[in-house]
Each structure stands twice: as structure tokens, then as C-alpha cells.
Amino acid sequence: MALALVLLLGIGLIVFPLADGLPKKTQGVDNVQDTFRDAMSKEGLKTSREDLVTMQLMLAQLQGETLPALGARIGMNPQQTQQFLGARFDKVGAGLGQVDEIMPRFDHLVLVMEQQGQNFREADEIPTSHLPNTAVTYLFLIPGIILTVVGAAGLFFSFRRPGRSVVPTIALGVAVAMGAVIVVGTLVTDQIGKTQSAEKMFDAFRPTFTDEGYNRARTDLDVLEGMATQMQTEVIPFLATTAGQTPEQYTAGLASQYQDLGKGLAQLPRILGRFDGMVEDIGHNIESFKDADSIPTEDTPVSQVPWYLMIPGIGLIVVAGAALLPIGRRDGGTPSAPPSSGTPAGASPVGSAPRA
Missing domain, CATH: 1.20.900 (Dbl Homology Domain; Chain A)
Known part of the structure; x- marks a missing residue:
């Protein structure tokens, strides 16, 4: 058995x-x-958090300080300035309108990664x-x-x-x-x-x-990438021309006056490229x-x-x-059997005659 x-x-x-x-x-x-x-890895999670903080600080300074200051120069309040930019630069307008929803989702993703590291x-x-x-x-x-x-x-x-x-x-x-x-x-x-x-x-x-999770992250990142690209290639050159400067001079001036914005603009291509790779890795897996x-x-x-x-x-x-x-066993594992009678093996029964 x-x-x-x-x-x-x-x-x-x-x-x-x-x-x-x-x-x-x-x-x-x-x-x-x-x-x-x-x-x-510990280093990878540290980098993800630092990149996310850089983006958050950049966007906070852009919305809270830079755009209001730019609008004040041409007699617009922050809401009017954002509407003006959105009408002229569609991807920047879409990004500014959605960042308050997009960034918490990326923050949640990085938080889950940190918790599960x-x-x-x-x-x-x-x-x-x-x-x-x-x-x-x-x-x-x-x-x-x-x-x-x-x-x-x-x-x-x-x-x-x-x-x-x-x-x-x-x-x-x-x-x-x-x-x-x-x-x-x-x-x-x-x-x-x-x-x-x-x-x-x-x-x-x-x-x-999931397909839903990946598509949501892909859409969010496309909005951020579109906003970043249009800022670099259209908005900054437009503002620089208005100020009578080259794009490089205008960007340097922004970085000097608004350090979080300047740091974010400088690192944005690397940060978005890294998050883009992460999102695509999710989709592929x-x-x-x-x-x-x-x-x-x-x-x-x-x-x-x-x-x-x-x-x-x-x-x-x-x-x-x-x-x-070896309980109850002897002779190599063969179970021991009780003798059929009380007579020792090889002895004749009492009262019987030996053979001639």
C-alpha cells in the first residue's frame, strides 16, 4: 500500500x-x-518618484506663477490666459485642462510600485x-x-x-x-x-x-507628450518672438525666474520617454x-x-x-506468524512415538 x-x-x-x-x-x-x-528596484523606484515630483512642481509653477505673470503683461487674468493659449495652441490647452486629473493617476501608479517593490x-x-x-x-x-x-x-x-x-x-x-x-x-x-x-x-x-488600464495610461501620456512638444516647438518660440528674444534666451530667462519650470522643461523629454517606455511595457505584458x-x-x-x-x-x-x-516484522520484513500450536518446531507431540 x-x-x-x-x-x-x-x-x-x-x-x-x-x-x-x-x-x-x-x-x-x-x-x-x-x-x-x-x-x-530601489534605484528605479527612487528615479520614478523624483521624475514625478519634477513634473508636478513644473506644472504647479506653470499654472500658479508663470501663466498668471505672462497674462498680466498683456492684461489678462489666469483663466483668460489659459483660454488664449488653448485657442492658439490646442495641445497645450488640452494638457492644461487635464493635468489635474492625469497627474494623480500617475502618482497612484508610482505609489503602488513603491508599495509593492x-x-x-x-x-x-x-x-x-x-x-x-x-x-x-x-x-x-x-x-x-x-x-x-x-x-x-x-x-x-x-x-x-x-x-x-x-x-x-x-x-x-x-x-x-x-x-x-x-x-x-x-x-x-x-x-x-x-x-x-x-x-x-x-x-x-x-x-x-488590463486593456482598460493600459489605454487610460496611454491616453494620459499622449496628452502630456503633446503638450510638452507643442510648448517646446510652438509656445516658447511664439513667446520669445513676442519678447524680442531667441527661444534659447527666452528659455534661459524662464529657468532663471522660475526654477521648477526651467528644471522641468530641461528634463521633460527624458522623463516622458521613461514613462512612455513603462506604459508600453505594461501594454506588452x-x-x-x-x-x-x-x-x-x-x-x-x-x-x-x-x-x-x-x-x-x-x-x-x-x-x-x-x-x-520493523514493528511485527523479522527476517527481512516478512511478517512473523504465530505457531499453529504450542509445540516447538521440530518436537514431537506429547505421547506420540518417534519414527523408526
Whole structure:
């Protein structure tokens, strides 16, 4: 019975990852982790926050100080100035009208990234920091193949040569050892804690990695990029001409008088390019994220996966180990049988005559 259980557990460990599509799903995990590893690093998150703050300060100074000052020079209040610019420069007008809604959404995205940075890095070490997530499939397949072979061999020799073969005993010993390796390995590498971190990360990013989430971010970024491009190529040259200066002279004057605006204008191409790459990475990894988020199934949290190894491992230790115990056994594992009578073996019954 113990050997039959070993065989069944071995077959189960082979069938589960293949039937569940684990190779494709774990490849999805690797795709997402490889793409966002730099952005989710401590340095990457620090850069994202600094870039976002630079944009926020630039836009705040543009709306709160620069535009009112420019309007005052031509006798307009801030609202009239914004309407004037919007009528002449459509993308700048659209951007100024939407930044109060757009920037909080990007702030939320960066905040979620910061909150999930540690969880991402812990999930990135499944199964270990030196192995890709696709190796998880082989954590099931390799023990499954070994257990299937030893379980089948043990059963074969236990029926063919009952009580006269050491193969069943060796097979049970291998099963106990394999169970111990599975349990200890799962605990030592903290697969339970890592998958719990992965589950929190999936929960947090699930709204982001959707077609709706990507399209919203893409539209927001297009508005910001359109506004930035038109400011650099049309608005500043127009204002510079009005002031009798070159665009370079006018930009230098703005930077001197409005430092947050000047810093933002100088860094805006790099910042928007970086966020553009991040948004496109989200769009390219929607399907990979769905695959990763469906481990082991769409309705089952990924934190249960280590128990799909732990429970068989514990079962192997208990059942195969119990079968190896020498309780009630002697002569190589053959169960001892009580004598048919109280007469010692080889003695004649009392009162019987010896043979001639």
C-alpha cells in the first residue's frame, strides 16, 4: 500500500504541472519580472518618484506663477490666459485642462510600485534568486519521475519476489528521502513567504495590467507628450518672438525666474520617454501578467502552490516511513506468524512415538 501511494504521488506530481499549463504560466512570470526588474528596484523606484515630483512642481509653477505673470503683461487674468493659449495652441490647452486629473493617476501608479517593490523583489526569487520561475515546473516533474520509477520498481519486486527482495525497502527509503528533500527545500527557500508576496503583488497590479488600464495610461501620456512638444516647438518660440528674444534666451530667462519650470522643461523629454517606455511595457505584458496571475488557477491564490509540494512530501515521510518500521516484522520484513500450536518446531507431540 505504501509503494502504491508512492507511485500515485509520483504520477500526480508529473500530471499536475503539465495539465495546469505551468510551463506557460511560469514563463509569464519571468516575462513580467524581466521587464520590470529595473523599474521595481530601489534605484528605479527612487528615479520614478523624483521624475514625478519634477513634473508636478513644473506644472504647479506653470499654472500658479508663470501663466498668471505672462497674462498680466498683456492684461489678462489666469483663466483668460489659459483660454488664449488653448485657442492658439490646442495641445497645450488640452494638457492644461487635464493635468489635474492625469497627474494623480500617475502618482497612484508610482505609489503602488513603491508599495509593492519589496513584494516584487521577493517574488522575483521564486524558486531562488539564481533560477528563473520556469524552474518551478521541474520542482514537480523531477521528484515525480523519481517517485514514479521507485514506486513502480518497488511494487514489481514486492509481487514478483515477496519477502526475498530488498528493492521494495530501497524504494521506500528513497521515497522518505525525497519527501524530506521536498519539505526541507520548500521551507529553507521560503517558498511559502515568497508566494504570499507574489499574491499581494498580483492583487495590487491587477487593475493596471488590463486593456482598460493600459489605454487610460496611454491616453494620459499622449496628452502630456503633446503638450510638452507643442510648448517646446510652438509656445516658447511664439513667446520669445513676442519678447524680442531667441527661444534659447527666452528659455534661459524662464529657468532663471522660475526654477521648477526651467528644471522641468530641461528634463521633460527624458522623463516622458521613461514613462512612455513603462506604459508600453505594461501594454506588452498584459497577457504575460494574466498567465502569471492564473498560477495555479484563475480562482486559486498562488500562495497555495508550495502546499502542492509540502503535502505530498509530508505524506511520503509518514506513509513510507511507517512502512519501513520493523514493528511485527523479522527476517527481512516478512511478517512473523504465530505457531499453529504450542509445540516447538521440530518436537514431537506429547505421547506420540518417534519414527523408526
